[in-house]
Amino acid sequence: xxxxxxxxxxxxxxxFAEVVLPLHIQRTYTYRIPLAFEKTVQPGMRVAVQxxxxxxxxxxxxxxxxxxxxxxxxxxxxxxxxxxPILGPQQLKFWDWVASYYCAYLGDVMQLALPAxxxxxxxxxxxxxxxxxxxxxxxxxxxxxxxxxLQLRKALRIQEIEAILQLKNTLPFLKSLVSKSAIVxxxxxxxxxxxxxxxxxxxxxxxxxxAAMQDVFTxxxxxxxxxxxxxxxxxxxxxxxxxxxKTILQKTGVSEASLQTMYKHGYLxxxxxxxxxxxxxxxxxxxxxxxxIQTVAFNNIEALFQIKDVVLLHGITSSGKxxxxxxxxxxxxxxxxxxxxxxxxxxxxxxxxxxLKKYFGNTCMAFHSKFSDAERVEIWxxxxxxxxxLIIGARSALFLPFQDLGLxxxxxxxxxxxxxxxxxxxYHARESAIVLAKMMGAKVILGSATPSVESYTNALNGKYxxxxxxxxxxxxxxxxxxxxxxxxxxxxKTLVGNxxxxxxxxxxxxxxxxxxxxxxxxNRRGYAPILECExxxxxxxxxxxxxxxxxHKYNQSLSCHYCGYQIQHPSNCHACNSSFLNLKGFGTEKxxxxxxxxxxxxxxxxxxxxxxxxxxxHEKIIQDFEAHAADILIGTQMLSKGLDFEKVSLVGVxxxxxLLFFPDFRAHExxxxxxxxxxxxxxxxHKQGKVIVQTANPTYPIIQYILNSDYKGLYAYDxxxxxxxxxxxxxxxxxxxxKHKDLKIAKEASWQLKxxxxxxxxxxxxxxxxxxxxxxxxxxxxxxxxxxxxxNKQLAYLKQGILFHIxxxxxxxxxxSVWVSIDVDPV
Ligand code: ADP
Ligand code: ZN
Ligand code: ZN
Numbered sequence: 001x002x003x004x005x006x007x008x009x010x011x012x013x014x015x016f017a018e019v020v021l022p023l024h025i026q027r028t029y030t031y032r033i034p035l036a037f038e039k040t041v042q043p044g045m046r047v048a049v050q051x052x053x054x055x056x057x058x059x060x061x062x063x064x065x066x067x068x069x070x071x072x073x074x075x076x077x078x079x080x081x082x083x084x085p086i087l088g089p090q091q092l093k094f095w096d097w098v099a100s101y102y103c104a105y106l107g108d109v110m111q112l113a114l115p116a117x118x119x120x121x122x123x124x125x126x127x128x129x130x131x132x133x134x135x136x137x138x139x140x141x142x143x144x145x146x147x148x149x150l151q152l153r154k155a156l157r158i159q160e161i162e163a164i165l166q167l168k169n170t171l172p173f174l175k176s177l178v179s180k181s182a183i184v185x186x187x188x189x190x191x192x193x194x195x196x197x198x199x200x201x202x203x204x205x206x207x208x209x210x211a212a213m214q215d216v217f218t219x220x221x222x223x224x225x226x227x228x229x230x231x232x233x234x235x236x237x238x239x240x241x242x243x244x245x246k247t248i249l250q251k252t253g254v255s256e257a258s259l260q261t262m263y264k265h266g267y268l269x270x271x272x273x274x275x276x277x278x279x280x281x282x283x284x285x286x287x288x289x290x291x292x293i294q295t296v297a298f299n300n301i302e303a304l305f306q307i308k309d310v311v312l313l314h315g316i317t318s319s320g321k322x323x324x325x326x327x328x329x330x331x332x333x334x335x336x337x338x339x340x341x342x343x344x345x346x347x348x349x350x351x352x353x354x355x356l357k358k359y360f361g362n363t364c365m366a367f368h369s370k371f372s373d374a375e376r377v378e379i380w381x382x383x384x385x386x387x388x389x390l391i392i393g394a395r396s397a398l399f400l401p402f403q404d405l406g407l408x409x410x411x412x413x414x415x416x417x418x419x420x421x422x423x424x425x426x427y428h429a430r431e432s433a434i435v436l437a438k439m440m441g442a443k444v445i446l447g448s449a450t451p452s453v454e455s456y457t458n459a460l461n462g463k464y465x466x467x468x469x470x471x472x473x474x475x476x477x478x479x480x481x482x483x484x485x486x487x488x489x490x491x492x493k494t495l496v497g498n499x500x501x502x503x504x505x506x507x508x509x510x511x512x513x514x515x516x517x518x519x520x521x522x523n524r525r526g527y528a529p530i531l532e533c534e535x536x537x538x539x540x541x542x543x544x545x546x547x548x549x550x551x552h553k554y555n556q557s558l559s560c561h562y563c564g565y566q567i568q569h570p571s572n573c574h575a576c577n578s579s580f581l582n583l584k585g586f587g588t589e590k591x592x593x594x595x596x597x598x599x600x601x602x603x604x605x606x607x608x609x610x611x612x613x614x615x616x617x618h619e620k621i622i623q624d625f626e627a628h629a630a631d632i633l634i635g636t637q638m639l640s641k642g643l644d645f646e647k648v649s650l651v652g653v654x655x656x657x658x659l660l661f662f663p664d665f666r667a668h669e670x671x672x673x674x675x676x677x678x679x680x681x682x683x684x685x686h687k688q689g690k691v692i693v694q695t696a697n698p699t700y701p702i703i704q705y706i707l708n709s710d711y712k713g714l715y716a717y718d719x720x721x722x723x724x725x726x727x728x729x730x731x732x733x734x735x736x737x738x739k740h741k742d743l744k745i746a747k748e749a750s751w752q753l754k755x756x757x758x759x760x761x762x763x764x765x766x767x768x769x770x771x772x773x774x775x776x777x778x779x780x781x782x783x784x785x786x787x788x789x790x791x792n793k794q795l796a797y798l799k800q801g802i803l804f805h806i807x808x809x810x811x812x813x814x815x816x817s818v819w820v821s822i823d824v825d826p827v
Contacts, residue, residue, distance in 0.1 A: 017063070018030060019031050037077070047238075048079045049075065061231065098425050103802060132574075162805045201270055307465070312455050315447065316469065322355065339406060383400045405442040408444045411447045421660065428827070488698075516648070531551050605625055612705045648681050668721075669718075672714045693707065738781070753784065
């Protein structure tokens with residue numbers, strides 16, 4: 001047999017694995033599986049592999065096969081990190097879908113999907129060379145220090161050496177030591193997740209009999225402290241399986257030393273116990289019954305699930321959608337299935353989880369990015385082992401390793417925060433949930449008071465089932481919608497100051513007189529968005545971004561909401577030195593000021609990004625308002641989310657026009673949704689609430705739909721507009737953002753890319769164009785919009801074409817550092 005043939009034969013018998021690596025790379029890499037593991041290897045296991053010259057990473061096995069890679073020789077897998085898969089084949093299939101649909105790299109999906117602590121990266125450690133002899137080499141002082149430390153401890157990490165030398169850059173010394181063959185550098189993989197352990201205490205085996213115990217009691221009679229410990233252990237062992245050392249120390253107040261003595265005499269023993277970081281408290285289940293409307297909705301949903309995979313639950317705010325979800329979840333849990341409930345915002349999960357824990361106790365857990373790495377790994381493992389059945393989470397919860405998913409609920413399905421903006425994959429959690437559910441044979445509920453135009457279209461054309469609830473729970477009447485015509489009041493000179501209609505001001509006064517609460521909605525934070533010189537019209541702008549700076553009164557600063565750049569409020573114009581500087585427009589901070597002047601006796605609170613920066617800032621403001629510690633709550637869209645306030649009788653939308661005339665094809669939909677949502681906060685049992693909408697454009701069709709709470713009217717109007725201009729759901733859109741620090745290169749590259757894409761997309765390419773904010777953090781931006789017919793069968797092919805052309809662009813020496821991000825179905 002020739003050598004060649006032998007190699008071919010060996011290769012043909014060898015087993016390989018496709019491994020996903022947590023790196024910004026497009027594909028999987030092929031590694032060879034060591035013979036010893038051929039029988040046990042399974043997709044979904046983590047393995048340590050070398051990638052590049054030195055680095056070692058933990059990758060995930062995607063598939064196992066017998067095809068050697070072409071173009072390179074497969075390296076061996078270095079080791080297996082897990083004995084069992086940490087996720088199932090469906091999750092891997094789902095990763096693939098996310099990557100290809102959203103034009104992202106599989107490595108990016110892995111980065112997103114796995115909790116950080118499950119992704120290992122090698123760390124360089126420094127060790128003494130095995131044949132190192134101290135006297136054989138000459139060392140300088142610093143090198144000597146390193147060697148000395150290594151003789152005490154076998155291995156040191158780079159950071160530890162930096163600490164020893166008190167130097168930031170230790171590489172020259174390490175290099176020198178390597179060249180003298182004194183040390184070696186090793187790449188180690190370190191598992192970042194460690195189980196949490198506590199020390200527990202138990203009575204030694206030989207003293208466990210009644211007689212032996214009594215014996216110890218007498219022996220310790222004079223030793224007060226030890227006796228206390230003995231008594232304590234004796235009592236606690238009857239109450240609990242494991243006695244934490246901490247508990248003993250706390251209960252008896254003795255010192256560690258007394259315990260030591262008792263170990264020495266052999267009375268007590270210690271051991272380590274692994275515990276869960278997330279301690280679950282159990283609560284008694286809470287019973288409730290659905291009202292008639294909810295029951296009908298529930299039955300309809302169950303019936304529709306026989307013929308549809310997805311059902312849209314269109315229920316107005318406070319119609320009681322959550323209770324319908326609870327009944328649906330209950331049925332799944334009884335059947336032994338897992339359920340995922342997605343919420344658009346982390347702030348909401350805390351509230352909802354408290355409500356749901358009452359019904360589902362310990363089988364229900366929250367999951368979002370505010371959890372620590374270690375906590376996320378624990379939840380991951382519990383879901384993988386099916387120890388939890390209900391997960392309530394933000395969009396990233398989609399990637400948990402569900403084993404037996406029966407139902408996915410996407411609450412507030414219209415929310416744009418379901419779409420990830422940066423980094424890639426820019427996935428939409430609602431659309432991805434539908435695909436995941438399909439892969440796992442699960443059903444999907446989309447819930448909203450104001451469905452997205454996309455979902456409603458799918459419901460009307462029969463792709464999804466549709467179930468509606470048009471009444472608030474508990475006969476609370478819907479709020480009265482009132483128009484405040486700013487244009488008219490301007491003419492009749494009844495405006496109060498520059499911003500308030502007498503309609504709104506009078507209503508606030510009445511509510512205050514009745515000891516009722518008021519919410520004022522203004523979707524812009526800060527004091528004023530623009531400062532302008534009266535003389536020469538100079539406007540201070542950010543030095544990094546193409547946007548005017550917003551004035552914040554609390555710290556007398558002008559700041560950029562895109563990059564955080566901040567300067568002191570100037571006293572003079574930087575262009576003409578005039579001291580006449582005007583503030584234009586207004587944000588929540590100014591609103592708070594002005595309302596404070598108009599209603600000096602009212603207690604005012606503010607809820608926006610600036611007042612909720614601290615960890616519990618958000619909760620605190622909400623709780624205070626609930627406890628009526630404030631009369632008026634002013635806020636941005638943070639207000640609109642799922643809050644229930646018993647005493648709010650009036651909601652004011654201070655500037656509806658600002659929402660409507662935003663340059664975006666979703667502006668109408670969004671304005672309607674936001675106002676409907678804040679309006680939902682008004683009204684109490686047996687008393688109708690009021691919503692006052694201030695606008696200077698009362699005849700504008702959208703304003704009329706808002707005032708009539710006419711969702712269907714809005715939908716029909718908006719759909720026509722979108723058809724006319726070729727926006728979703730009529731067409732699909734892919735947005736390319738081309739970014740570079742040099743404006744000229746950004747412009748040229750975007751034209752070059754348009755040229756390249758021309759053969760694929762013909763006249764369906766819009767742009768390149770400068771977006772609304774055309775420079776962010778010193779990067780100039782140009783955008784290209786690609787439109788694709790909804791029924792185009794070439795979608796996957798076109799997306800591959802986009803990736804290919806971006807790679808081609810980056811190969812051009814001139815455009816190497818041009819950054820192009822792809823946003824499929826932008827929101
Ligand atoms: P939605 O999510 O549709 O806006 P909620 O779920 O917040 O509505 O329900 C509105 C209010 O009615 C809540 O205070 C909720 O506790 C209450 N509620 C709804 N359904 C029931 C029920 N079947 N039994 C008791 N209370 C209910
Ligand atoms: Zn000026
Ligand atoms: Zn900026």
